Amino acid sequence: MPDALTLEGARLRLRPWRLEDRAPLAALNADPDVMRHFPAPLNRAESDAWMDRLEAHFARHGWGFWAVERQGTPGLIGTVGLMTIPWEAEFTPAVEIGWRIAAAHQRQGYAEEAARLSLDAGFGRIGLAEILAFTVPANAPSWLLMAKLGMRPTGTFEHPRLPEGHPLRTHLLYRLSRQAWMGSARAERVTA
Template sequence: MPAPLTLEGPRLRLRPWRAEDRAPLAAINADPAVMRHFPAAMSRAESDSWLDRIEAHFAEHGWGFWAVERKSAPGLIGAVGLLSIPWQADFTPAVEIGWRIAIAHQRQGYAEEAARLSLAAGFGRIGLGEIVAFTVPGNAPSWLLMAKLGMRPAGTFDHPRLPEDHPLRLHLLYRMSRQTWMSSARPERATA
């Protein structure tokens, strides 16, 4: 089992999960404002199951969606990182980058800082060749962040885990290659 990575940024620490993170994560996943671009908010059991899958990914790879905390104040504020996509689409197999930040901590640049740390780890120490991201068209903050990170739009797809008539089935796809990241990375990002 690979040793799990911990990532350090100017304001944030992305670390492996702890037992005491389950309740605050469940609160984030149950918040309708946080989950407004997902099919539904999660129950405690669904949140725990999601975290079980993330921890299994960590056990296999040493990385995944990290627990995000501010260095200046303890406590979970979100989940950000990289995961192997478990379903089939025309762009899989692939690794996605994603972020979920508690509503009280949104619009403060935390998702961007954590995403940049994740990209640096993904294209650096982890050695990925490409990272993808996706969201629904109505989630402008998310796809605007994808563009700000240097990811490029790569069309749309129907999410295979949602029914054909579901209003959130259509997703925007963004991609970034390691070569693109290396050519645009500032020196401090390249060594993260």
């Protein structure tokens, strides 16, 4: 089992999961506002099963969707990170980046900071060549963040885990290559 990465940012710590994260993660996953662009909020059993999958991904790879907390302030405010996509599509196998931040902590730049830490790790220590992201067209905050991160839209796809005719089945697909990320990171260092 590889050692699990912990990522440190200016305001945030992205760390592996702990037993005490189950209740706050369940509250996050049950919040209709947080889950408005998903098929439905998750009940406690569904949230625990999702956390089991997140922990299994960490056990296999040493990275995944991290538990996010503010520096110096323990307590889960969300989950952000990288995950191998567990279903088949024309663009899999692949790794996605995703984020889910508690409503009280949204619109404060936390998703962006955590996503940038995740991309740095993904293209740096983890050594990925490409990272994908996807969301429904109505989720403007997410696809605007994808664009802000330098990800490029590459069309749409029908999510294979949602039935035909489901209003959330069509997803926007974004991609970012290691080369593009490293080039933008170099440009930021030069202009800073």
